[in-house]
Amino acid sequence: MTRIGRWVSYLAGVVGYAVLVSGCGQKAEKPPAPAQPKETISVMVPCGQVGPFSNIEKVFAKANPGVELDWIPENMVPIVKKIIDGKATPDVVLTMGDLEMDQLEKGGMLLEGTRTKIAENALAITTPASNPGGVTGIADLARPAVKAISVPNPELNSVGKHAIEALKAAGIWGRVEKKIAYPQFAADGKEVAAAGQVQAAIAYYPCVTEVHIPNQPPAKPKGLRLIGMVPQKLYTPFWCEAAVLKKARNPKGGKRLLAALQSPEAQKLYREWNFVSSPAEGGQAPEGQGGKTPAGR
Numbered sequence: 001m002t003r004i005g006r007w008v009s010y011l012a013g014v015v016g017y018a019v020l021v022s023g024c025g026q027k028a029e030k031p032p033a034p035a036q037p038k039e040t041i042s043v044m045v046p047c048g049q050v051g052p053f054s055n056i057e058k059v060f061a062k063a064n065p066g067v068e069l070d071w072i073p074e075n076m077v078p079i080v081k082k083i084i085d086g087k088a089t090p091d092v093v094l095t096m097g098d099l100e101m102d103q104l105e106k107g108g109m110l111l112e113g114t115r116t117k118i119a120e121n122a123l124a125i126t127t128p129a130s131n132p133g134g135v136t137g138i139a140d141l142a143r144p145a146v147k148a149i150s151v152p153n154p155e156l157n158s159v160g161k162h163a164i165e166a167l168k169a170a171g172i173w174g175r176v177e178k179k180i181a182y183p184q185f186a187a188d189g190k191e192v193a194a195a196g197q198v199q200a201a202i203a204y205y206p207c208v209t210e211v212h213i214p215n216q217p218p219a220k221p222k223g224l225r226l227i228g229m230v231p232q233k234l235y236t237p238f239w240c241e242a243a244v245l246k247k248a249r250n251p252k253g254g255k256r257l258l259a260a261l262q263s264p265e266a267q268k269l270y271r272e273w274n275f276v277s278s279p280a281e282g283g284q285a286p287e288g289q290g291g292k293t294p295a296g297r
Contacts, residue, residue: 038066038067038068039066039067039068039250039253040067040068040069040070040250040253041067041068041069041070041091041092041250041253041254041256041257042070042071042072042090042091042092042249042250043069043070043071043072043090043091043092043093043094043257044071044072044074044079044082044083044088044090044092044093044094045071045072045073045074045094046073046074046075046076046079046094046095046096047073047074047075047076047187048076048096048186048187048204048206048207049094049096049119049240050073051210051211051273052119052266052269052270052272052273052275053071053073053094055269056260056261056265056266056269057069057071059260059263059265059266059269060257060260063260064256064260067253067256069257072090075185075186075187076095076096076100076157076185076186077153077156077157077184077185079093079095079100080095080100080103080104080156083104083107083109083245084103084104084107084109089245089247089248089249090245090248091244091245091248091249091250091251091253091254091257092242092243092244092245092248092254092257092258093109093242093243093245094118094240094241094242094261095158095240095241095242096121096157096158096159096186096204096240097121097157097158097159097161097162097238097239097240097241098158098238098239098241099156099157099158099161100157100158100241101115101241101243104243105243108246109245109246109247110243110244110245110246111243111244111245111246111248111251111254112246114243114244114254114255114258115241115243116241116242116243116258116261116262117239117240117241118239118240118241118242118258118261118262118266118270119239119240119267119270119275120237120239120240120270120275120276120277121158121204121205121206121238121239121240121275121277122204122205122206122229122230122232122276122277122278123159123162123163123166123202123203123204123205123229123230123235124202124203124204124205124208124209124226124227124228124229124230125137125138125141125200125201125202125226125227125228125229125230126190126193126200126201126202126203126208126224126225126226126227127193127199127200127201127224127225127227128193128194128195128196128199128223128224128225129194129223129224129225130196130225131225131227132145132196132199133145133146133147133199133200135199135200135227136227136228137227137228138166138167138170138172138230138231138234139170139172140200141167141172141176141179141200142172142175142176145199146176146179146199146200147179147199148179148180148181148197148198148199148200149176149179149180149181149198149199149200149201149202150180150181150183150188150189150192150193150197150198150200150201150202150203151163151164151167151180151181151182151189151201151202152182152183152184152185152186152188152189152203153182153183153184154182156184157185157186158238159186159189159202159203159204160182160186162235162236162238163202163230163235165234165235165236166202166230166231166234166235169233169234169235170234181198186203186204186207187207189201189202189203190203190207190208190221190224193223193224194221194222194223194224195223196223200227202230205229205274205276206273206274206275207221208221208224208226209221209226209274210273210274229278232277232278237277240270240275242257242258242261243258244258
């Protein structure tokens, strides 16, 4: 067969195959479309909110399919510093209180109108498990047996700011001022108390009632005794807050997350993790106090 003859035979075969396929009513398959990138909302979450936020993430994912929360848990003090120094630019930042958000707002970091209260926070008094100072309430911090008290740095932590406010309002500041040790991080306060390095510590109530571990149920801190909450009347009420940053890559997504954090589902989760101003509001009651324990706990 000549070269031309071979080409004619080949083309006839190709045409015949095309007709056969066409006659079956089938269409040539299109190449798969490239996967569409997910919408991402980046969030910086303080260590103290890891527990509730890991659950809130699941609620958000169910209501917002195709949207991914890219969240980084870190200590509150470095979060604020990194954002102000320009070393971190998340879409949303969560704080443990008002002082940290004040710092970010004064630094011009926040998108105007997005600063939002998301969960109540409160102060508690804790001691080593053996309670060597015999502390039963805030007035006992002035006792001679209490030689050292941990209060996180009030220039960097909302807990420290409001603890000092409470000690002054209780009328014992002059007797306890020289006893106070000022750790840099809020988490350090309960650690030095658990280690017996101080006789008492003032800390965030949620952080001394539960250990925040992602995707795990609440666990009790070891080596600590929760004495009770600092009376609310002694300090200005404060909340955990959230805001969208001015340099956010996804400000619209950030605003959706803020709305989700205020939803009834998210608020219920925060209360279950003891983000309350009083045990009667749904948190776990400290020793010697009445209060409801959330259902399912």
